[in-house]
Amino acid sequence: MDRALHELMDRAGDVLQAQDRLRALLRATQAVVQPLDLPVVLERIVQAAVELVDARYGALGVIAEQGGLEAFIHVGMPPEQVAAIGHLPEGRGVLGALIDDPRPIRLRHITDDPRSVGFPAGHPPMDAFLGVPVRVRDEVYGNLYLTEPRAGEFTPADEELVSTLAATAGFAIANARLYDETLLRQQWTASSAQIASALLDTASSAAIPLLADELAARSPADRICILVPGSEPLTMRVAEARGFAADQVADVVVSAMDTSASLALETGQSRAIPGAREPASADALAIMVGRDAGPMMTVPLKHANTVWAVIVVAREPGRPPFGPAELDIADDLASRVGLAIELAEAREQRQRAELSEDRARIARDLHDHVIQQLFGVGLELQALAGESSTDASARLQGAISTIDDAIAQIRTIIFAMRPRGREDSLRHRILDLVAESSSGLARPVPVSFAGPVDLVLGGPIAADITAVLRELLTNSVRHSGADQIRVSVSVDATWVRVVVEDDGVGIPEQGRRSGLDNLRSRAERRGGVLRIDSEPGATEIEWRVPAPGAQHDADADTTGGPP
Known part of the structure; x- marks a missing residue:
């Protein structure tokens, strides 16, 4: 009877202990599934796992797409000790073994495992170890790591409890991700509509600066760059940059071999680029802090099925990379932007x-x-x-x-x-030149033409005429103080004449005449002359050269009248 009574008491103790563990698992499950914010969910999972098996240290390593750990959420170590250790684990040793083979690992002494690589300087001593994968549907999201149980080692029951908690944690993570994605899509749906509306009311020539401003104001990214094809083959130019060190990359020409933006330009597909720890392998447009490069996302902008620009969204090192949901949102934004620009054009x-x-x-x-x-x-x-x-x-x-x-x-x-046609005529070039040179005057400069200017004058002589007009107009506008300026260009069977008149102060005798001397030399090379008739209130300068095909002596007519 005594033996039976002792066995009954032992079993009762086991039942009570099992009930306590179940209650603890229920409390842990409840704590995990309540919040919807993903960072809070991840921290609650680690804290619940530590309390469930009475461990001193716990962590959750989020697996990156390219391998290793993307994030490492830990509890148990004070901040000063974390700072002394330096960088967080990268997923090597026993931690990496669980990443490579996502099955539970339970060790009495972590150093006994041949895959152990030891601890960095400043790291607290750790002995017993329990690692369990956390799955989100069919995807291994990360791993739970627990060390230093108060009981001295982890038991099979501890492994089973933590595995059960990890299964529940997977659903909680999935719900939190869906919640975050829903909020992100709602935010960017509204922002996309506002950006598209702003672009519709803007001239197409100002679309790129406006788009960069809007993205920088509405996006949580650390830097926004918009790239266009460079003037040289296999190059891209940063047309606009906003955010982190934007002044260092603005208007920079980047080789297509140094940035993944060239792939987006070529293929028309968005891409997410994870961060890197080696500067040699980092993208030229990634944000660099020390030797670390942050994650990036490249999004092509299309017009009539042709990629004309690429948006590069970058985050600082240590921030999470861009996920599939963010790529989808970026593609939707790019299509809205492209449509808005097409409508504006x-x-x-x-x-x-x-x-x-x-x-x-x-x-x-x-x-x-x-x-x-x-x-x-x-x-x-x-x-x-x-x-x-x-x-x-x-x-x-x-x-x-x-x-x-x-x-x-x-x-x-x-x-x-x-x-206008595809190529501007000489008359149009002269009119544009006069409008540009006299934009600051109170009165517009009248221009008159005589003869077949566009039919006869072309090539080198047309370049000479525009150069002469630019010099003469500059002198009249900047130095004469004239209220009225007149320009005439004429051509007949023998002469080409360019005349500029103004009512300014005239040309001083001792003033600099290097510009006029150049015009004289330009006329003499063509067998012509430069005639200057200047006094206060009335200045007339005539640049006259033989018409194409005309044969005569320029000195035969130096008065400006018909030869």
């Missing part, structure tokens, strides 16, 4: 077409009505001039000259309003 093309139609209509009205009316008035004035007195005739001839000048100005305006 289509809107601009429509506006340009409408503007071109309006200009063509105005040009037709000016040509068909205004010029004809002015021409008719000029003919009537010429008839009256022949019948009037000498004084009235002179005044009528002055009015006729004014009308002729107005007709020439209107014809120049009509020409400038016509749609």
Whole structure:
């Protein structure tokens, strides 16, 4: 009876102990499944496992896609001891054995295992060891590591309890990941809509800077770069950069061999690049801290099925790499951005077409009505001039000259309003040059043309004419203090003339004339002359060279009149 009573008491103790363990497992399970924030879930798992088997130290190593450990959540060691150890484990030795073969490992003495590689300096001594894989569905998410149990060693019952907790932890991690992914998708759905809306209201030429600003403001990434193909083959240029050390990479030209962004440009597919501990293997656009490179994500931007730019999103070393959900979100954002830019370009093309139609209509009205009316008035004035007195005739001839000048100005305006071809003509280049040089003046500079300028003048002589005009306009705008400047370009069978007039202070006798001397030399090389007629309030400079194909002596006509 005594023996039976003792056996019954022992069994009762075992039952009570088993009940206590089950209660502890239930409490641990409840603690694990309650939170939804993934970092909190991971820390709760480690803490629950330590309490479940009464261990001193515990950790959860999250396995990286490329092998090794991506993150290491630990409990039991004070912060100063963690700082003394330095970097966290990388998944070698017994820890790596569990990664390579995800089956539970229980050791009485960790140093007895031949796969043990010892501990770094400053690491506390550890003896007994228990490692259990944590699975999320069919994926091994990480491993639970427990050491230094209060009982001295881990038992099979401890292994079974921790394995059961790991199974529950897998479901908790899956739910937390889905929750985080849902929140991330909600956030980026709203952000994508706002970014696309902003791009729709922006000129396509300003799309890249705006996109970089919006991504930097709305993304938790540490650096945003937008790359475009470089001017040289097999190169890419950082068009915009925001965030960590952005000024160091902005406008940098990167070899296609040094960055995975070139693969995104070539294949049109997004890619996630994990961090690296070797600078030689790191991407050129990864964030480097010491010898460590942070994770990256490359996202192509497409236009009409052609990749025209690549977004590079980078994180600092130590932060988690980009997952599949983030790649999906980035692809969706890129498609929205591409569509927004296409719509913005289509809107601009429509506006340009409408503007071109309006200009063509105005040009037709000016040509068909205004010029004809002015021409008719000029003919009537010429008839009256022949019948009037000498004084009235002179005044009528002055009015006729004014009308002729107005007709020439209107014809120049009509020409400038016509749609341009693929290659700008000399007239268009002259008009653009005059508009650019005189942008700071209160009054626009009138330009007049005479003769077949575009038909006769091309190639080297056209380059000479634009260079001459640039120099003369610069002098008039910057140094003369003129209120009015006039430009005329003419060509006939014998001469090409470029004349610039202004009402400024004139050209001083002792002033620098290196620019004018260059223009004189340019004219003399072509057999022409540079004529300068300058006094305060009236300056006229004529650059005159023989017309292409003309044969005569430039010195035969130095007054500026017809030869």
